[in-house]
Amino acid sequence: MTEFEFEQQVTALTQQMYRVSASLLRSPQDRQDAVQECVWKAWRKLPQLRDESLFKAWIMRILVNECKRMHRAHWREVAVDEIEIEQPDGVDNRLRDEVLHSAVMQLPEKLRLAVTLFYIDGFSMRETAQILRCPEGTVKQRLHRARTALRILLEKEV
Known part of the structure; x- marks a missing residue:
């Protein structure tokens, strides 16, 4: 996968990634940090991706792991928070x-x-x-x- 293809895939998934992080993290700043860290880790580990057709599931798994890592690092409960969706x-x-x-x-x-x-x-x-x-x-x-x-x-x- 080229850098351009990676960028296109990540751009297309950004909103979904934010929603997933919102279901796990309370703070909007933590959500943004988790998504950003996920993208960085995915870029670094891109050579480990064996099947490019599984990119979406692969990057979401990285995001879930990052959200859980952040949650453990902050030692706080995941609380109910509003997901801002255009209505x-x-x-x-x-x-x-x-x-x-x-x-x-x-x-x-x-x-x-x-x-x-x-x-x-x-x-x-x-x-x-x-x-x-x-x-x-x-x-x-x-x-x-x-x-x-x-x-x-x-x-x-x-």
């Missing part, structure tokens, strides 16, 4: 999205990360499993548990 002008849509976002952020980290990668960022089941370094069955189980928990949380909101 349509409709108040009802905004309110629905805020309620849904709030419910997702109440999920335990493992469930929240699976939901973010699969439903929000659109990774396949296999890619999500590779990023999380677990079997596909585990991802399916986490998504099922997350949907059940969200159903309960959202019923309380109504």
Whole structure:
């Protein structure tokens, strides 16, 4: 992979990378640092990437590891924080999205990360499993548990 191709791939994934880091880190500065450090590590370790078609899952795995490293280094809990996503002008849509976002952020980290990668960022089941370094069955189980928990949380909101 050339430097230009690497830059194009990273630019295309920046928003997704920020969303994933937001599901793991509280501070916007920490999120930005994690994404930046991830890109730097990915560039340095690029020769270790065996299959360029797996670049997206590979760099997301680096990002998850970096977020976890930062979390351990700061010795603090991952807290619920707002992900800034551009919303349509409709108040009802905004309110629905805020309620849904709030419910997702109440999920335990493992469930929240699976939901973010699969439903929000659109990774396949296999890619999500590779990023999380677990079997596909585990991802399916986490998504099922997350949907059940969200159903309960959202019923309380109504």
